[in-house]
Amino acid sequence: MPTMVEIATKTAPQSAEVPVAAVVGFLVLVELCSGILQGSMPSVTPLIGSTLHVSSGDLNWVASVTLLVSGVSVPLLAKLGDKYGHRRMIRATMVVVAAGSVLTAVADDFALLLVGRALTGVLGAWLPLEFAIVRDRIHGGKAGAAVGLLVGALTLGTTLGPLGVGLLSEKVTNVHALLWFPAACILLCVPVAFFLIPESATRSPERIDWPGAALLSVGLATALLALGHGSVWGWGSAATLALFATAAGALTAFVVVELRAAEPLIDLRMMAGRSLAPLYILSFTLGFAFFGAHTPNATFMATPSELGFGFGYGTLGLALMGLPVAVGALAGSATADRLVAAWGARPVVIAAFAAISVSFLSMVGLHEQPWQFATASAVTGIGVGLVLGSLPPLIMAGLPADKTGIGTGLYNTLKPLAGSISGAIFATVMNQHLLELPVPGPRLSAESGYYIVWAACAGVALAGAAIALTVRARPRESPQALPVPALAAG
Numbered sequence: 001m002p003t004m005v006e007i008a009t010k011t012a013p014q015s016a017e018v019p020v021a022a023v024v025g026f027l028v029l030v031e032l033c034s035g036i037l038q039g040s041m042p043s044v045t046p047l048i049g050s051t052l053h054v055s056s057g058d059l060n061w062v063a064s065v066t067l068l069v070s071g072v073s074v075p076l077l078a079k080l081g082d083k084y085g086h087r088r089m090i091r092a093t094m095v096v097v098a099a100g101s102v103l104t105a106v107a108d109d110f111a112l113l114l115v116g117r118a119l120t121g122v123l124g125a126w127l128p129l130e131f132a133i134v135r136d137r138i139h140g141g142k143a144g145a146a147v148g149l150l151v152g153a154l155t156l157g158t159t160l161g162p163l164g165v166g167l168l169s170e171k172v173t174n175v176h177a178l179l180w181f182p183a184a185c186i187l188l189c190v191p192v193a194f195f196l197i198p199e200s201a202t203r204s205p206e207r208i209d210w211p212g213a214a215l216l217s218v219g220l221a222t223a224l225l226a227l228g229h230g231s232v233w234g235w236g237s238a239a240t241l242a243l244f245a246t247a248a249g250a251l252t253a254f255v256v257v258e259l260r261a262a263e264p265l266i267d268l269r270m271m272a273g274r275s276l277a278p279l280y281i282l283s284f285t286l287g288f289a290f291f292g293a294h295t296p297n298a299t300f301m302a303t304p305s306e307l308g309f310g311f312g313y314g315t316l317g318l319a320l321m322g323l324p325v326a327v328g329a330l331a332g333s334a335t336a337d338r339l340v341a342a343w344g345a346r347p348v349v350i351a352a353f354a355a356i357s358v359s360f361l362s363m364v365g366l367h368e369q370p371w372q373f374a375t376a377s378a379v380t381g382i383g384v385g386l387v388l389g390s391l392p393p394l395i396m397a398g399l400p401a402d403k404t405g406i407g408t409g410l411y412n413t414l415k416p417l418a419g420s421i422s423g424a425i426f427a428t429v430m431n432q433h434l435l436e437l438p439v440p441g442p443r444l445s446a447e448s449g450y451y452i453v454w455a456a457c458a459g460v461a462l463a464g465a466a467i468a469l470t471v472r473a474r475p476r477e478s479p480q481a482l483p484v485p486a487l488a489a490g
Helices: 020-052 060-084 086-106 110-137 142-169 175-195 210-233 238-260 277-292 294-302 315-321 323-343 345-365 370-398 401-431 447-468
Strands: none
Touching: 020 060, 020 086, 020 110, 020 142, 020 175, 020 294, 020 315, 060 086, 060 110, 060 210, 060 277, 060 294, 060 401, 086 110, 086 175, 110 142, 110 401, 142 175, 142 315, 142 323, 210 238, 210 401, 277 294, 277 345, 277 370, 277 401, 277 447, 294 315, 294 370, 294 401, 294 447, 315 323, 315 370, 323 345, 323 370, 345 370, 345 447, 370 401, 401 447
16 A cells, blocks of 8 residues: 555646746736725724624624634645636635625625625645745746745735725725725736636545545534634523533534544644644744734724723724834835744744734733824734744745645634634624613623733733744745745635
8 A cells, every 4th residue: 555655746738937927927817806895894894893783892703703713624625726726726616715805895794794705714825835836837937936926915905905895984984885996906806816827737635534624624613613702592492501511512523533534624733743843833823913903903992992992983984094014014024034044943933922022012001092003013914924924934844745745734724613612702802891881783892801801912912022032043945934924815
């Protein structure tokens, strides 16, 4: 019986290499529109709450459900792309994301809107699928430049998205009209995906671990549902306990299945290795603090200042307040390589997590003025950029050559999964600290709810700094990791 190492990868006849622009040009458009969709939502989320009468806590699900689907689907969709064609999977997921974007824009019911947001979560697979096309069609040093263009387009989109809906909100106040802006961008990409994106030639013979994918999905979904509704149903209620039991059983079965599978969806043994485990934990830690704080920060800044806290910002104000974290992340990721070269990766990662912790602690004590919040956000962004610029080379250095793709894919997957978990937890916290207002409208969280969220993020980031002490220092290697977008799921 041959081993997997002995099984040669099935490859279709290689086509002649084409210019970089021919391969990447339209993929850049896809990533730009992906960034616009992802970047737009935090600015529009408070308006969704006021329009659909959703509490500040429940609004966390707007981001959490998308992050959950992204985290669960990326490994499966990446493997399906390897087996059946990367362009084919981009096409399929493009249709799903387009449908989800339109459903989100037209939904008059919060549950229906969440269904739309869940559908858009599969866009997290676009960047790994595009990387595969680049590696297959472009060779040599040009591949790195092509990947850089894709990441740059995604990052630019996350900046243009909130600015676009913010400027549009000056003329249009209807939330459905604002949500049509990112939806229209995605619809523009549908014909691009079907007619203008090239296909890769390489195919993998590996089988798809469907049982593992099903168990992971059930386990995470039931766990998040229990966390999100435990405070409503009661933590000791039969429904909550049943969900937790289902989650525990499914995740335990998932671990057993993955350890026995010849071709697992997630290689748990590789993740648990001494050199890689701390790095994957740090990825989860970063996602928990950074993604989990997105919606609470937006709802805090949108809270009317007449209540004694908040700034009363509308969509444009929220978009402008999002710029400091974006600029900080770009600055951090741009300088990370030089700082690592001068000091080593471990000190940079420790300092980055410490900076993130300090920024959230400063929000607890200093949030009366917008400049205080903007300064803290910029520090958060710098820390996030430094982490994202430092961890991938360490992971690449610790991976076997034939595990690079799945190893870095798992690193990217853990961040949105962590964000979905923290979003569910923070939704429960904020719903337990609601203001009693004399006028009807969406239930707003009290200031104490935000204190708990920021303190929790600060504590998790501080734990990340402690975990970074266990990272093994390695010499820098010549093959560089693929760039990772600072502010988006993928």
